[in-house]
Amino acid sequence: MQIEHFTIDERFCGPPKSGNGGYTAGRMAAHLNGTVAARLKAPPPLGVELRLESSDNEARLFDGTTLLGEAKLTSLDLAPPPCPSYAEAEAAVEGFPGFKTHNFPGCFVCGPERPAHDGLRIFPGPLRGTATLAAPWLPDDSLADDAGNVKPEFIWAALDCAGAFALYPIPAGLAIVLGELAVSTFAQLKPDERCVVLSWPLGSDGRKRFAGTALYGEDQRLVAVARAVWVEVPASSWS
The missing domain is CATH 3.10.129.10 (Hotdog Thioesterase)
Known part of the structure; x- marks a missing residue:
């Protein structure tokens, strides 16, 4: 189990008082290799030390004892449209x-x-x-x-x-x-x-x-x- 502590800076807000969802999901996925699905379960607070617990296959983000989100390896079969100029x-x-x-x-x-x-x-x-x-x-x-x-x-x-x-x-x-x-x-x-x-x-x-x-x-x-x-x-x- 790997444990990381970090704080979401106010710069990285989505709604006014919480972290941007994509940014937070990316932090949750940081130690997982491959395609990852990150699910948010509660608004991630700004300026508060959070705890990320990661293993090889999954990660969970906590504010104290509150589970904010979790990330797991997954598969994704999605073909995007072609890139415009x-x-x-x-x-x-x-x-x-x-x-x-x-x-x-x-x-x-x-x-x-x-x-x-x-x-x-x-x-x-x-x-x-x-x-x-x-x-x-x-x-x-x-x-x-x-x-x-x-x-x-x-x-x-x-x-x-x-x-x-x-x-x-x-x-x-x-x-x-x-x-x-x-x-x-x-x-x-x-x-x-x-x-x-x-x-x-x-x-x-x-x-x-x-x-x-x-x-x-x-x-x-x-x-x-x-x-x-x-x-x-x-x-x-x-x-």
Whole structure:
């Protein structure tokens, strides 16, 4: 059993008082090799020392005795749409639904209130004539590890929020929050690469909605693909 303690910095928020779901899921998956599904069971608090317990096959994240989430090895059979050009992704941003209505405008990943080099500013909009959304992304040096690669938790974060906007519109009075994210990673990513993030809907079941996301690097290589489960909740519970 490996035990790690860490704190989620306020920079990495999703909703105002909790960690971004993709970032938190990526931290949970940090010591697992292969395709991983991370499930969130409670909002991860900011600025509080958390405990991550990991074995070869699974990991669990705790705040004291409260289980916040767990991650396990899994399989993922999901073929993403082809990568559009960076210019096409830039053009799609104009249609980003979050510019009109956004439950969490301060979100680290998709919040329009976050300045450059602070938030990721991934703003997916629809590609013309398709159900796929696309956004450009230029990761900066603050996201890199000691080897000069973008840290895995930021790849997970980039794969997170785009899926939610593929599921819009959301009924008035509701928000959707990440329940589970399953990720397969195929390649490393460097800061300052001109990336494209894609998302597309995969259906729904009651309060649950499903979306696929993909991250492509500058040479249109597939860096990672993910399948997300989103859950409808009252918007007031996250204000």
